[in-house]
Amino acid sequence: MRLVSAVAAGDPPDIAQVGNTDLATLVTLHAVIAQPPVAPDFFPGALNVTRFHGKYYGTPWYVDTRLLFYRPDILRRAGFARPARTWTDWLKQMQAVRRVLKRGQYPLLAPINEYAFLEVLALQQQTPVLRDDARYGNFDNPEFRAALTFYKNLFTQGLAPPIADHQLINLWWQMARGDFVFYVSGPWNIGEFRRLLPPKDEGLWMTAPMPGPHGPGASLIGGSDFVIFRTSTRKRLATAFIRYMLENRQQIYLYKLTGDLPARRGPWALPPLAGDVKLRAFRRQLEHVSSFEAIPEWDEIMDGMRRAAEQVIIGGQSVRAATRNLDRKVNNWLAARRQIMAKDKTQAPIRSGMSAP
């Protein structure tokens, strides 16, 4: 990330817009200051990810979460009025859908080089994937193994092709062709579908909340937060700017420009967000979002998780061996963090996420 270089060079900007893991990195570097929430109606999940040691270090600007994009017409053809709410039903649905598809078409697209989908599946479980204040890996637990098994079965049962996203020609066009019926993705794809498909195809796709292991499932909170750098000499101006950017008008304007979803509930009650049928699933899902710990090592750990899944799906490794291996690697990556925490806890900040005690 270029901001890390800027901090290393001692010349960061006043304000920046950063993602969740990057926020953790900047907090670790003591580069940004805490700021109280500027509005009362943030989605709690969004606000929560900016909290470290009980203080808020970022202001959520826009949010995203992952949920289902799907083909309602094909689902109906397979005999279903709406997407399933539980994993088991979803599996059955996909198996039924497969029967109405042609060769080379799949019920689900889950690119194996993206970890968000598997991260959501892991997040829907009660047991976190790191333990002891994110000092150790905890992937080798029954719940994560169940999530990974569910994920693996999608590929081994031929419900999803084991391909990476760069093996797609044109996702939207392929969805419209019926190459894939379900796809787990974020809100930006609402805009992309509308931009890249002709208006007559608007009815070919729909959104729905994530199915969970036992009922409607949680999903991941993503998005972007404003941070103010410690070195800034214009902190009051920076705060005023952030406050302005979070007003309804600006939040709606941002949505119209980019499709990024407002982090506050307020703008959602106003048009055009209020009337958009495809946003409803997002509105509902956003009340049901969560996240893992944000630590600087998080992206590396998720990348490791993705690779472990690849080993299972393509390499034929057992789920058990893969999770054990993954824990061993993660413990390695967290060695520096453990050392720092042993010396001085404040140097290795942790967001109050889902870490096991």
Place this chain on the structure above:
Amino acid sequence: MASLELSHVYKVIGGRQTVLHDINLIAHHGELISVVGPSGCGKSTLLRSIAGLEEITSGDIFIGGRRVNDLQPQQRRIAMVFQNHALYPHMTVYQNLAFGLRARRVARSVVETRVRRTAVRLGLEALLGRYPRELSGGQRQRTALGRAMLRDPEVFLLDEPLSSLDVPLRSEMRRELMALHKSLGMTMVYVTHDQSEALSLGERVVVLSAGKVQQVDTPQEIYGNPLNRFVAAFVGWPPMNFLSSEILGTSAMDLQNVEYGVRPERLMLQQHAADDLSVSGRIECIESLGGVWQIEIIHNGARLIARVPPDAALRQDEELRLWFGRADLYAFHKTTGARVKVQR
């Protein structure tokens, strides 16, 4: 039996450009024939056609009595030496010499014997391990000759083999080449653009111009009895002086539509015979070449060159009369360039 015979050989490129025009030539066994002409006259093409490196359009080529038109170069019993020697830079002298024998899958021991014998003959035995870039020009030349000799050819083709050497080396190599020819007794066709080389080497000389044979004869005849204006002008240095009948004035013979020529070395400062002819003009420049002086005079706007013995009396810008015998005067038809007999 003729070693090499060309009969009505034509080469036409692209249906329009005639590079060789009705070439007829016979070389007897053991004869050294030099082919001379200005650049672009077709002499290299002629040689390459004999070698089979280029196809002829029509006519026949016989080597050792065998028609070779349809034979590949390696079947024609010829060897060739090129101007740039064409030695393989990545091979030693030994490897260069052995290349052809190896290509023909001659037994290793035979190759060894023959290469060594040829190397000894050419004085290359100490250089067999060297690469071409480590050789002098003369040594490279000898290697190229050696490689050609190892082919044991019926006809030896040489394409300006000496022109890449510097002058002192060139005359030395020329002598070596003649000695070699004599001892090998091989038929050689020697192509050059240098008329003095052609005259000194060739037992017979072929003068070529614009793809046509102008004259084939002994060096003495080519020099003393040129068949046309081209041969007269091309052979001899400095070149022949050409005079119109007007310049020569009343003393000339009563021939119509001719141009006269006289060689610089035939012009004299004194009259020797009563019927000698003369021209006079202003001395433009005097050049001392040591034992002989080269004088240029301007006569009625025409420039004449003479080679005379040194004479201290000669002064620049003075008038000078030059004499020559009637026998030394040549006449050529003004439009065809053909030699016209002068009544003596």
Place this chain on the structure above:
Amino acid sequence: MKSISGPLFVLPALALIALFVLIPFLGVLGLSMTNFDIYVLASSANLHFIGGANYVHLFHDQAAWQALETTLTVVLAGVPATLALSLICALMIESIAPRWRGLFRTAFFLPVVCSTVAVAISWRYLLNTHYGLINHLLVAVDLPALNWLGSPTLAVIAITVVVVWKGFGYGMIILAAARREIPEELYDIARIEGAGVRQQLLSITVPILAPTLGLLALLDVAGYWQLFAEPYVLTQGGPMGSTMSLLLLMYDRGFRWWRWGVASALAMILTVIMWLFVWLQRHTKTSWREG
């Protein structure tokens, strides 16, 4: 005066080399023996000298060995393939009618001047399992469609193909120029001596071009060890890390996971490997010019 003027002349060049090569090299060497990571950036008090620990870590890191194997495979397969293709195309171009030469030369050289990223994206489409042209052609001649970028083995082959395709035009231009420098008389002599086309190629053309081929091999080896953009765009190192090159691994460790110490150690290892290869090549006699 005479004794110092020489050193004075090379001083600016030496200074530049020191500034842009030697100092960074020593910097990386130093960095590779520290634990430099995100926590060190947060507080320099966390910086420790750890000797060869990063190297030991890499020695036990299966991903590093895999990256080494992948990169070595691309070098060992890609360099000879590039040279062969360069040579074949150079000889072909020099033997066809001059009016077609420009067209082919441009066509073969085009990949060299194209942006690697654009080229890789185009290949992504060509190699697509369902819609790609290559699989369409395979199916058209009754061969099975292949999962080019999805299979660990095929992905390495695909990367090598793209790398070779991207690079061979450069060697072709150089070799065509070198071929033009060989006098035609050498081939005339060969014909007179009865050497066939194959023999002409093997005993004249290839040996004479050997020094040029050696130089190209050196450049290609150095270039292919630094494989990065092709896997970065085509496969992002996947599937299962099969196309992760050493440089891509270094990028991940250094610029994605903030492990600069380990990344520096990787950079040092890559440097040493390339030195080794250059040294090996210089001590293998490929050139008649060296005598």
